Amino acid sequence: MEPEQAEHLSQLHSRITSWFTRNARPLPWREPDCSPWGVLVSEVMLQQTPVVRVLPVWQEWMQRWPEPAALAAEPSGEAVRAWGRLGYPRRALRLHAAATAIVTEHGGLVPDTHAALLTLPGVGDYTAAAVAAFAFGQRETVVDTNIRRVHARLVTGNALPSQSLTAAEMRLAVSLLPDDDAGSVAWNASVMELGALVCTARNPSCEDCPVLADCAWVRAGRPEPHYVPKGQAWHGTDRQVRGAMMAVLREAEGPVLRDLLLAGPVDLAAGQETVTTPLAALHALSAPQEQLERALNGLVRDGLAELSGDGLRLPA
Structure with a gap:
């Protein structure tokens, strides 16, 4: 990377993480005393589900099952019952299966590496990377929909990311990640929050963006998406x-x-x-x-x- 490019990237890191420090929502799974189990539960619950719906269920879940062993000791149906109306209830079954595997194969402790996390039932690349980063402070490339959207607008000039994760998007995410562990964790969390609060899919608040002047999509005149997102039907399904x-x-x-x-x-x-x-x-x-x-x-x-x-x- 050329010195000018490195300096520009360093400025992006600084602006976005500083914005996060000032504006991040005070979520319990971000607190320093949150256990790796709490982080894992939050990541599974947050898949395709907004924070406002997850928060009360996560709090009730952690009060009832503060450790994997507590959940593993109960029938899987209790996990489904406690899942409530979060949707996609098979995630509850996967969490119960993961808790059981943590107890039987990892001494009751959430494994602390990306590779080991991938061995848990229902844990894929994204969840493994997110838990390794946010629970254990490791340098992992975390790429969710919010992060992909920020990257697409900021760097490639597209209104939306590709309809499914591409190899090019992963290469871009890797290239943007800070080299040090702490910086990479902060970057992942900051970009994710920027996508959730400011660089939203609809009606983004560009005037509140800390990197507005660097945004390729804004410089291009905010072009329309290159495809029409399809909403997921519900009524009658x-x-x-x-x-x-x-x-x-x-x-x-x-x-x-x-x-x-x-x-x-x-x-x-x-x-x-x-x-x-x-x-x-x-x-x-x-x-x-x-x-x-x-x-x-x-x-x-x-x-x-x-x-x-x-x-x-x-x-x-």
């Missing part, structure tokens, strides 16, 4: 029906009769009174019988529910 069924199972103290889940409004059998409200919400969807059966079978297939006699319950 199998995901909505599955979510409504999961709400019934989470509230129930025991198995819920299969007919209650697959039929329209019916009289509740003895012992089913605790699920009246979520059951009414499921019935209100007026989902076709075929879709109800597909959703129910999918929950069983994915391990999010299990059959018990004529009923369905969270996994034991």
Whole structure:
């Protein structure tokens, strides 16, 4: 790297990390006393889920299961129940499986290297890099959607990153990472926060950006994205029906009769009174019988529910 390029990169590092120092949200998983387990839980919960929804669930989760062993000692269904409405509840199953592996294979301690973290169930490259960086202070290239968007605008001049992570984006992220451990951790956290608060996907607050003068996208006149992002449908989808069924199972103290889940409004059998409200919400969807059966079978297939006699319950 040429001296001028190195100096410019050093200035970018300084401006963005200084902005982070002044503006970072006070999140509990960023606190110095947060355990590696707390960081791992936060990273899994934050996948495709905003901070405002994750925060109360993370706090309740950490109060109940402050260490992996505490979660591993309970049925996986309790993890699914505590997951609440965060969405993508298979993440709860993966966290339970990871906690079990941490106890049986790592002495109850979250492993402290990228390679070892990758051996945990449900932990991929991003999560392993994020935990190694934010829990153990290691130099890792952390690349999430927010970071990719900042890099795309700041360096390449594109309004949005590629629709899926590319090798070119990874090379760019590696080239921008500070050489020292502490600096790299601060850079990862700072760019991520800049993307979350300022350089947002829609209506970015460019006037608040600490590197506005360096932004290739702004210099290019803020061109439109080179593709149209597709939103993820919800209403009327199998995901909505599955979510409504999961709400019934989470509230129930025991198995819920299969007919209650697959039929329209019916009289509740003895012992089913605790699920009246979520059951009414499921019935209100007026989902076709075929879709109800597909959703129910999918929950069983994915391990999010299990059959018990004529009923369905969270996994034991």
